[in-house]
Structure formats: structure tokens, C-alpha cells
Amino acid sequence: MQVISRTHVGLVRENNEDALLVREPSLFAVADGMGGYAAGEIASRSTIKAFEAATHSLRHEQKEQNIRKVMLEAFDKANTHVFKMAVSNESYSGMGTTMTALYLPGDGHGYCCHVGDSRLYLFRNDKLEQLTHDHTLVADLKEQGKITDEEAFVHPQRNILLQALGVEETVNADFFSLRLQEGDRLLLCSDGLSDMLRAAEISRIIGCADPEQAADKLLEQSLDNGGRDNVSLILIDLTTQGEESCNG
Template identity: 35%
Template structure:
């Protein structure tokens, strides 16, 4: 039965006053969400989205993972809208979301925004999510060479996210994975500062916790100008295990979740 074995780290970085990243990782679901909005409570958006997606995946383990992701993100989007409706000071909050869900046989990626998912296989790194950014648009339309994306001053312009509006768009992709693959979910606080060759080198470390910690330290050494979250997961084949997991970043504080009483179900 396919599942994840891994570890994660979320760090506030060197500049931001608080952590607007949220993450969850367990044997069958992993999520990274990067809140947008600063004073408009990006940490509420990210924690709420990460909670709803993780809780839905845990509750519906064994169902079609693509359907689970679509429904979970619909519910997450509704929760964010409800939060804005209940407290107008939250108007403008939004979040990226990158999530992996397994039913034991398949692994599906759900993605919106500019957090990223990578796969390391046989030492070779591949980005398996597509950035929903203005820079990616320029690359797709031939106006910018792909090699110029890293460190570009417009790299933080996100064109799609989960927010308080009516529309949301999610990329859903069934992954071609095999036992022994290593997967990384990360916020742009890592990918904007640490180049792919360094990410690949660190992901070759044997221990997932060491890899996530060293990736985070690499981003801090590169300036740490944003919150940094890295979740490193090995794809393993093993018996069914209890589907609990670990809460990281803003999700670790239940006050950031629109429905804080429910977050205890993840612990």
C-alpha cells in the first residue's frame, strides 16, 4: 500500500513578523499553504485551507483521491469565504495550496498558486506542479526564457489562489510515482531563494527530517526574506497505518482556523 514517510519544517524566516505558511503531513495526505494578505490575515487563510483539505482527506481515506481533493478544496474555499463574511477585517486574505492525497494505490496532486511540488527520482529533480504566476505566464507565452525565472523581481505576482471571491481553480494531476521516489512540497520562501540544483543535492540526504531542515537553513542563509516551509516525503509500500500527522506553521495555532474546534481531529 502506497503511503508517505517523511518530515517537515516551517520557519518564520528573517524578515516577516509572523508565519503565514501552514502545513500538514501524514501517511496519506500532505499539504502546504502560503497565506497572502499580510495584515489581512494570510495565516487564517492558509491554516483554514490546510485544515479543511487535510481533515477531508483523512475522513475520506480510500475514496477516489482526485474527487477528495476537488471536494476538499471546494470546502476550503467556502470556509475562507465564510471567514471573510463573518469578519470584514479578513477581507483580502488568500492562500496558495499544494496537496498530495493517496488512497493506498494512487497519489494525486492538487495545486493552486506558487507553492511547489517536486519529485526526486534516481537523483534527478523535476518540478511536478505548475506555478500560477505572472512570470510563468511570460514563460508560457514566450516573453521570458525559463532560465530567467529564478530570482526575477516579479516572481511573487500570483495569478490564482484561494480567496474570499466566488471562483477558484485547482489543477488536479494523478502522479506517476514509484516506491523510492522522494517528494517535496514547499512554499515560495524556499523555491524563490534556493536554486533547483541545491534543492536536488539536499534531497539526496538519506533522512527526510535532515533534508527538510537543511533546505530551510539554505533559505535562511540566502536571506530568509519570506516564511519558509519544506515537507519532504518518501513514497513507501507498507501496511495500513493510522492516518494522523503533524501540524506546522500557522496551522499549529488553532486560533488561525475559521473552525478552531475541529482542528483537534488532526492531532
């Protein structure tokens, strides 16, 4: 397994409100903060720190129901931590963050916990699949068949979140498991990447043979396409070898 992470402030924002957790070989997360000046940065970093501290017992768990319990409780603890920070400090009022976390125990399974619009993608057999569901107004409209994928990509309200960590006293995180295969690639990213790259672009780039090159190209293309937000990604490669390159 090879893990590559990248984060960039982008071409518009003054500070980077994204935060990454890379605890190889098993625990990874991307958080995208929001709030007033510097508050989003504090929200995302505090959430990552609180989540990591609450997940050390994962290494002792093997059953999915126990892993699910630990991860959901860790999200709850992170949510409570950031919510209390926001209500106790006026300058942090309204701050919050997305977070998508992935646990890989090394037994051929993966476990994901998720709130917001950061994403987890699976690239398998030359096909890209978004595994997480965006907790956004536009995602709900798309699911209801009221708008198309292309309309969702350019929708003026595409960044309106319906749920985030730290905004309310409680949070209802998604949890799911997946079976992994040799050759899979997993991509966790903030919406600074997914808002800049359509699925076809991500699929073309992520299929490159060299994962370092693929990660660099994902970041580069996000910036070339506008870089309107912070861009963060974690690319996890389970491929032993490849033949294609990222050129072109």
C-alpha cells in the same frame, strides 16, 4: 516511508503565514497565506483545517475519478470557507492562500491538487522535476517563452499570483496523478523555499541519504540565501537506503 516537515518564520517576516497538514501516512498539504496583518496566517490555517475536514472520505475511495472528485470538492469547500470569512470581516478583506495537497493511498499512486505557487517536486533517479504549475504571472511568461528560467527566478513580479484560495467566490484547482517508484522523494514547499533555492540547489540537497538531514539543509540553505519569506516544507522519502551524505 519517512515524512519530515519543517516550518520557519524566516529572517524578515514577523509572523508565519504558512500552514502544514501532515496526516500520516496518506494526506499532506502546504498552504501559504496572504493578506493584512495576521490575516494570511488565518487564511492558511483555516484553509488547511477546512480541507482536512472535507477529505476524510478519501480513505474509502480507490478509483482516481472518485479521489479527484473528493479533493476538488474539498478545495472548493476550503475556498468558500475562507472567502466568506474575508467578506464578513473587514480586517480579513483580501486575504487568501495558496495550497498544494498530496494524497498517497499506499497503492503506488499519488494524487495532487493545487492552487497558487506552493509546489510539489519529484526527485527520481538523481533528477528533480517540478510537478505543479505555478499560478503566477511569471510562470505564464516563462511558459510562453518570453523569459528564461533564470529570468523567472529573479523577476521582480515573480510573486504576483493569478489564482489563490479565498480570493474569489470560485476557484479552479489543478489535479493530477502520478505513479510512484521505490527510491522516489517528494517535496512539498512554500515559495519561501523555492524563491531562495534554484532547482540545482534543491536537487543537490534533496539527494542526500538521510531525509532528516536533507530537510534541515533545505531550510538552512533557504535562510542562508536570504530567508525573505516564511519557509515550509514536507519531505516524503520512499527510499530504503542511500549512500551519499549532505555534507558540502
